[in-house]
Amino acid sequence: MSSDTSDDTESVQQRAQRQLIELAADLYDQLDAGDIPEISLPTRTKSNIEYDEDDHVWVYGDRTSSRSANSIRGARKLLKAVYTIEFLVDQLEEGRSSTLRELYYLSESWDNKEAQFNDQDESNQLIEDLEILSNVTREDFHMRPEESGATIMGPLLIREQTRRGERKIHCQEDVGEGGYQIPNNPDTLEFLDNDADFVLAVETGGMRDRLVENGFDEEYNALIVHLKGQPARATRRLTKRLHDELNIPVTVFTDGDPWSYRIYASVAYGSIKSAHLSEYLATPEAKFIGVQPEDIVEYNLPTDPLSDADVNALESELEDPRFQTDYWEEQINLQLDIGKKSEQQSLASYGLDFVTETYLPERLSEMGYL
CATH class of the missing domain: 3.40.1360.10 (Dna Topoisomerase Vi A Subunit; Chain: A, domain 2)
Structure with missing residues (x-):
């Protein structure tokens, strides 16, 4: 998984931080312009995967869904995304790592209760969303699964x-x-x-x-x-x-x-x-x-x-x-x-x-x- 970098010498950690900060900045810019902030993501369903003839793998198609703050439910999702981005940027800055399970429990300490996750499936999905939006893998966010034992x-x-x-x-x-x-x-x-x-x-x-x-x-x-x-x-x-x-x-x-x-x-x-x-x-x-x-x-x-x-x-x-x-x-x-x-x-x-x-x-x- 790759993305454009602003500097040929930019480290993986620096790129991950930059991409996350740019995501948060985009939401801020939408608010600053008086727009209702939203993000767009591929629809993650079997009907929205297609064969990539060049790479010979199955990838997401053109169907998308939006997460918008025009509803209470959508606003909560974006709030949780912003809190998670802040946590990940701080984690990278400190050179630390955490598990997907720890992220779920860590949200219990966030000062805004609306930003806390209801269950681990919700926090896992958000990390996947951030991967797609930033074109950075969760491993580069320093997020670890529980031990696989493989x-x-x-x-x-x-x-x-x-x-x-x-x-x-x-x-x-x-x-x-x-x-x-x-x-x-x-x-x-x-x-x-x-x-x-x-x-x-x-x-x-x-x-x-x-x-x-x-x-x-x-x-x-x-x-x-x-x-x-x-x-x-x-x-x-x-x-x-x-x-x-x-x-x-x-x-x-x-x-x-x-x-x-x-x-x-x-x-x-x-x-x-x-x-x-x-x-x-x-x-x-x-x-x-x-x-x-x-x-x-x-x-x-x-x-x-x-x-x-x-x-x-x-x-x-x-x-x-x-x-x-x-x-x-x-x-x-x-x-x-x-x-x-x-x-x-x-x-x-x-x-x-x-x-x-x-x-x-x-x-x-x-x-x-x-």
Whole structure:
């Protein structure tokens, strides 16, 4: 994510401060001119994302919505935005950071009760609004999520910036079985060396542990990234950097259900919620390994029946522009036909080594990675 800067030597922190101050100044100028202050934002809905042919990701379209002070509700939203901008500018000035959860609680101390947040969803959404308006990421605001716990394991040497200075870490030799924990802002990492042939981004912790225990990362020179369910932004950013900067192919390995397909979509195409960051977070070249609906049939995997919510989600994905490809339409329709879903761990029905000795090598060979 980038924006124009007034000075080629302007630091990331200085640019973030400037952009925030300019937002507040724009609201002030509207008031000073006798206008009712307002801001305009893209409508964050599935119907307002479109495919960017240049960057091959899904971004927001032209539909917008306004936040205006012409109503009490709108005025409160703008008031909260101004208070939050002041907090963020002060935080950057002091070189401090805070979590999204802390911001919600910090608002309890603001002198104007109308500026306090009703719940964390409200404060989270405001931070997203400020990202869009300022063209600066929340990481550059020094806003952190709660710890995601996502990790990476494999043949990668990095240089990490810490409060105690720089340190070099090999993500296989210098870490325990848990791997290297991905930092909140992976742009602070420098890639020094690697022997990786591909990234394998894995949904569940159980499967990630199975792959590490079986030595899959060593045998196949794989960088195993634990997505930990719906992946955090830091995880998606690191995955994109590994692909773009080191030219390492990215594959995604999830459960075989509609919610897991959305995990893949957030890695490859970007999420609807953060479509303004798709160029920064999404890896369009990422390939889905499975579990595929056709795997459920071919391997006769243990299954659960699709729930009504699963069926509705699959039907919704058929209308989702991110899934409108021949491959996904074929797989989703097959799953609706068989009425079943299956977990990654169901592959263990053929033994604990089946996933590393048979399933993944076969799939990776079919896809040209082995």
